[in-house]
Amino acid sequence: MTTIRTGTDLAAVDDVVAGITAHGERYLDRLFTARERADTGDDPERLAARFAGKEAVVKLLRPAPGQAVPLRDVAVVLDAGGAPVVELSGAAAALAESVGCGPIAVSLAHERGLAVATAVALSER
Numbered sequence: 001m002t003t004i005r006t007g008t009d010l011a012a013v014d015d016v017v018a019g020i021t022a023h024g025e026r027y028l029d030r031l032f033t034a035r036e037r038a039d040t041g042d043d044p045e046r047l048a049a050r051f052a053g054k055e056a057v058v059k060l061l062r063p064a065p066g067q068a069v070p071l072r073d074v075a076v077v078l079d080a081g082g083a084p085v086v087e088l089s090g091a092a093a094a095l096a097e098s099v100g101c102g103p104i105a106v107s108l109a110h111e112r113g114l115a116v117a118t119a120v121a122l123s124e125r
Contacts, residue, residue: 001124002122002123002124003122003123003125004120004121004122004123005060005061005062005099005101005120005121005122005123006060006118006119006120007055007056007057007058007059007060007061007118007119008056008059008116008117008118008119009051009052009053009054009055009056009059009116009117010052010114010115010116011048011049011051011052011055011114011115011116011117012048012113012114012115013044013045013048013110013113013114013115014113015048016044016047016048016051017044019031020042020044028042028047030071030072031051031054031071031072032047032050032072033072033075033077035075035077036050036075036076036077039077039078045110045115046110048110048114048115049076049108049109049110049115049116049117050076050108051071051115052108052115052116052117053074053076053084053086053106053108053117053119054071054074054075054076055071055117056106056117056118056119057074057076057086057088057092057104057106057119058071058074058092059119060101060104060119060120060121061092061095061096061099061101062099063095067091067095068091069091069092069095070090070091070092072090073088073089073090073091073092073093074086074087074088074092075087075088075089076106076108076117084106084107084108085106086103086104086105086106086119088104096121098125099123099125100123100124100125101121101122101123102121102122102123102124103121104119104120104121105119105120105121106118106119106120
């Protein structure tokens with residue numbers, strides 16, 4: 001049976017700024033891939049949108065309690081046309097495969113200090 005999976009998240013730009021201020025490169029490298037950083041130019045608004053996108057994807061995947069899905073295993077990058085796309089690796093890719101999750105679509109927005117993302121996918125389980 002095919003089901004629709006969704007996930008939504010909201011992130012504050014100020015939280016990203018605080019993370020960068022407090023931890024610098026360590027914060028950025030722990031959460032974001034090199035491609036995400038290149039796509040955003042390390043702009044806090046765009047990074048907050050990517051963070052919300054990552055969290056929305058994890059919510060869509062529905063890991064079991066205690067099951068770790070590192071946020072770097074979910075990358076929200078731009079395709080050739082400039083639209084955001086999701087690339088999974090590691091634990092996120094394994095979880096998506098285990099639940100029969102097809103490609104994940106993601107939508108991002110940011111305004112007035114907040115960023116929001118919604119992720120949608122079809123699943124065969």
